[in-house]
Amino acid sequence: MSRLDSFIRRMTSQKILLEYLVDKVNEVDGPVLELGLGNGRTYDHLREIYPAKEIFVFDLAMNCHPSCAPDAEHMILGDIRDTLAFCGPRVGARASFAHIDIGSADPTNDLAIVDWLEPLVNERMAVGGYVLTALELHLSNFESLEKPEGIHQGRYHIYRKA
């Protein structure tokens, strides 16, 4: 499979999964967290599919397309390793959904990210809240959920806090 085909498949899966979770997430109170603004593509989609949810976005810097810029209150700048731990006073309630899009494409670096990320995600998620991520998390109080048909099994993971 060419890298173009692989990219298209990845983006298609991301969109299908984000939309697949909407009804489930809307049953849980709390804001949405977007970890990794990047170009702003998935943030732009999240605000379209969650018009009633507050969305807080995390990144080291704001480098997105100008049409996708979150307002200052909802853009949390800095290393997520620091900001996720201290965002409580600003974000308020624990999250109904976290979309984690900060993988490094290097498996060893991904393991290091997962090591600091897991406890922070656990702390910030509401009971019943959902996490969508390409990183494999091992949190004993989260269940791993089946993905809809057609999604490549290893690429994305859906977790729900029990």
Ligand code: SAM
């Ligand atoms: N979701 C984005 C989109 O659809 O355009 C793509 C996100 S991009 C793959 C990953 C982003 O995560 C980058 O903008 C990078 O700066 C950010 N990131 C990675 N690790 C981070 C960290 N530890 N703290 C803050 N931001 C981080």
